[in-house]
Amino acid sequence: MTxxxxxxxxxxxxxxxxxxxxxxxxxxxxxxxxxREGITIGHKVARIALQPGDRVIKYGAPIGxxxxxxxxxxxxxxxxxxxxxxxxxxRSAPEERE
Amino acid sequence: xxxxxxxxDGRKGIRNVVAVAYLVECAHHVARRIVDRADDPDxxxxxxxxxFPNAYAARVMEAIATHPNVGGVVxxxxxxxSFNRERLAEIVRASGRPVELLVIQExxxxxxxxxAGIAAVERVRQQARETPRAAMALDELVxxxxxxxxxGTSGITANPAVGRAFxxxxxxxxxxxxxxxxxxxxxxxxMAERAITPELGHEIEACVHKAERYYTTMGFGSFAxxxxxxxxxxxEEKSMGAYSKSGSSPISGIIKPGDVPPTGGxxxxxxxxxxxxxFGFPNISDNAxxxxxxxxxxxxxxFTTGRGSVVGxxxxxxxKICANPETARRLAADMDVDAGRILEGEASLAxxxxxxxxxxxxxxxxxxxxxxxxxHREFILxxxxxxxxxxxxxxxxxxxxx
Numbered sequence: 001m002t003x004x005x006x007x008x009x010x011x012x013x014x015x016x017x018x019x020x021x022x023x024x025x026x027x028x029x030x031x032x033x034x035x036r037e038g039i040t041i042g043h044k045v046a047r048i049a050l051q052p053g054d055r056v057i058k059y060g061a062p063i064g065x066x067x068x069x070x071x072x073x074x075x076x077x078x079x080x081x082x083x084x085x086x087x088x089x090x091r092s093a094p095e096e097r098e
Numbered sequence: 099x100x101x102x103x104x105x106x107d108g109r110k111g112i113r114n115v116v117a118v119a120y121l122v123e124c125a126h127h128v129a130r131r132i133v134d135r136a137d138d139p140d141x142x143x144x145x146x147x148x149x150f151p152n153a154y155a156a157r158v159m160e161a162i163a164t165h166p167n168v169g170g171v172v173x174x175x176x177x178x179x180s181f182n183r184e185r186l187a188e189i190v191r192a193s194g195r196p197v198e199l200l201v202i203q204e205x206x207x208x209x210x211x212x213x214a215g216i217a218a219v220e221r222v223r224q225q226a227r228e229t230p231r232a233a234m235a236l237d238e239l240v241x242x243x244x245x246x247x248x249x250g251t252s253g254i255t256a257n258p259a260v261g262r263a264f265x266x267x268x269x270x271x272x273x274x275x276x277x278x279x280x281x282x283x284x285x286x287x288x289m290a291e292r293a294i295t296p297e298l299g300h301e302i303e304a305c306v307h308k309a310e311r312y313y314t315t316m317g318f319g320s321f322a323x324x325x326x327x328x329x330x331x332x333x334e335e336k337s338m339g340a341y342s343k344s345g346s347s348p349i350s351g352i353i354k355p356g357d358v359p360p361t362g363g364x365x366x367x368x369x370x371x372x373x374x375x376x377f378g379f380p381n382i383s384d385n386a387x388x389x390x391x392x393x394x395x396x397x398x399x400x401f402t403t404g405r406g407s408v409v410g411x412x413x414x415x416x417x418k419i420c421a422n423p424e425t426a427r428r429l430a431a432d433m434d435v436d437a438g439r440i441l442e443g444e445a446s447l448a449x450x451x452x453x454x455x456x457x458x459x460x461x462x463x464x465x466x467x468x469x470x471x472x473x474h475r476e477f478i479l480x481x482x483x484x485x486x487x488x489x490x491x492x493x494x495x496x497x498x499x500x
Contacts, residue, residue, distance in 0.1 A: 002443070007254060015250060016329070017441045041424060041441070042250020042329030042404065056331075059253070059342075063284070063335035076331070083332035085283050085310060086319035 004045055008060035013044040013076050015058070020045075026073045033073035043077060046070040056081050100462045102234030103169065106194030110234045111166035112397045112462045113140065115413055116223050118172045118215070119163065120145035121186075122179035128200075128208055129174040132215035139470075141219055142412035144477045151180040154371075154482040157356040161393040163190045163197075167413050169226030170196040172218045174211065177203030196225040237271025237362050239462055242391030242399040242414075243343045244277060246384035249328020249404030249422055253339020255450070256402035256421035256437035261345035262451025263400070263458065264364065268347040273359045275394055276344040277367035278387060279309035280320040280380060284334025285341040289366075292349045297490035301352055302366060309370040309380075316379055324405045328422070343402065352491040354484050355390040360495045367394060368487075377481035385409055385476040388416065398461055400454065408432045410474025415467040417457050419450075434468045 004014040004026060014028070020039040025032040029048045039045065044058065054066045056076065068080040102110030118141060120129035126145060133143040144162060146155045163171045163186060171190045175183045183199055190197040198218035205211045243260050245252055264274045282289060286306035290299035313319050319333040330336045350363030359365045369390055370380045381387045388399050388411045398414050401407065404421040406429040420426040423438030430436075435453050439445040445453075461467050 005254070015254060017251075017254075040329065041422060044250070044329060044331070058335060059338045061284070061288070061334075061338050063338060064332035077329070078326060078331055081331055083319070083334060086313055086321070086333045 006047070007058060010060045011057050012047050012050060012054070013056055013058050014047050016041050016043045016045060028072040030072070033071070035073060037075060039075050043075060046072050046074045046076050048072050050076070100234040100239070100459065101231050101464070102238070103166070103229045104232040105166055105229070109166040110232060110238050111168070112234070112464070113167040113413075113415070114169040114226055114229055115167050116141045116170050116172065116219055116226055117144050117163060117168050117413065118142070118174065118219065119159065121173060121175045121181040121183055122149050123147035124176040124179065125174045125202060128202055128211050128215065131212045132172070132174065132219060135212065135216050136219045138223070139473070141223070142475050142477070144412050146181065146479045148481060149179045152481045154355065154484055155479055156182065156186070158389065158393040158479055159186060160189050161356045162389070162413060164193040164195065165392060165395065165413055167397060168195065169229050170222035172215060172222055173197065173199045174215060175199065175201045177201045196222045198222060234462070235271070236267065236459070239267070239458075240273040240275065240359070240395040240397050241267055241458060242275045242277070242388070242394070242396035243402070244384060244387045244391065244399060245281070245340050245343060245402040246407040246409070247403045247405035248325055248330065248336055248339060250330055251328070251438065251441060252402055252404040252421040253342055255440040256404070256419040257339050258342040259437045259440065259447050259450040259454060260343045260400050260402055260419060262447055263454035264343070264345035265347055266451065266455050267458065268345070268362065268364050271362040273362050273365065273395070274347070275353070275359065275365045275367050275391060275396060277369050277391065278320060278340065278381070279306050279366070279368055279370050280313050281340040282306050282337050283310045283313070283319070284337045289341065289349065294348050294350055295490070295493045298349065298351065298493055301488060301490050302349065305352060305366075305368045305370070308372070312370045312375055312380065315375045328404055350494055352487060353394055354487055355482070356393045357487065358395040360492060363494070367391065371482045372485040373483055376483060380482070382480060383478065385411060385478045386480060389477060389479055398458065398467070400458070402437070406432070408469070408474070409476050410467070410469030410472065412475040412477040415461050415470045416474070417454070417461055417467045418469055419454060432468060432472070
């Protein structure tokens, strides 16, 4: 079953469409890599190696920038990327902002 | 064919609702009890909780009390609040609808007003039943779309499927409205290119920049914790997914809450207040957006969800399109359309788009949407401030009145 889809040819991330378990072989640019961790539907995986400062491209459009490196096949989310506009917030955010 | 309810102003509704409206929170309990006692799926509770005056709230209440889906209105006032109840009653009366005004302090308190309200609803309902029916074409239909509880699947299944349905509806002459400029941050450049005039394109960019400034002042984007849990990382990523609900039709204009689009076509609803931020977040929850859609004439709203919203709305039915296949299984009894099948390779975007289109015509024809059948009648209206739209926002307005 397909676990990752490419939305646009310019994208450097893939979208998870079926749950990924650690060790699953993930198709990325240039071959497959084993998944480091479980990743759920709707999340993103690096299609290529990404460096801090790289624009993250999804739907063929920039959706933010990397703040930490990721290898091809790694989960891309709040721990390694951020908005170029308005910061995202989690449930704990209001307290942390004090 | 859709058999609509023909109103005196020539507009047609797909429902014939009696709206019971509280004009301040202090009248909410009495109004709610009147609606509960009426026990009729077509008697709905609406209202505005504030005691201080607000031109926006008054305008939205006027627009909804004279919405084509509304056949008559019962107003419930405490008596000392600032809402101009006489003006609202007069506007409803002038629209040719039955209206009754109950003032709790004059009638003699809670129990007496509830009793008077039950009788008033019965009289208004009787008159509303006499509304003539008339054939209603797709080009007389106004359809809004919003997304709520979005996740990483929303932007690849339900939202683009709604976009396909919107393309078909716009091609058939219907009026389609998309919104939440705060959820379009990052899309302004590509969106402006779809405007029917360059001046409108500039206005589109300006209203998204306004949204970005406003949300930055609030300290939060339009991005809930569940969005991140569902795989969305940034505001602009959520925006790109939300934007796909608009489909690919040209953008015919920008409207603000209470403005009814002058022609068929695709319109952007600017929901972010003008001026310095004063009253807090633009829309504190999804239902505030739905209420604004209805104030712009929406007969029904297409609501996409990935995490699984269950809400409906008073006045205009909500059709729920589920983006995420896992949510679609867990909350199956709350969804009208399962767009999660696209992810599992069981349906194409075009097929689900057609299914949404068919659902629109069925619900417009009188079939109850799932949230409607479950009794969801949410309504919320809060404080805002708007300037009127600029002259470049509605390039087709002159053509409509000509």
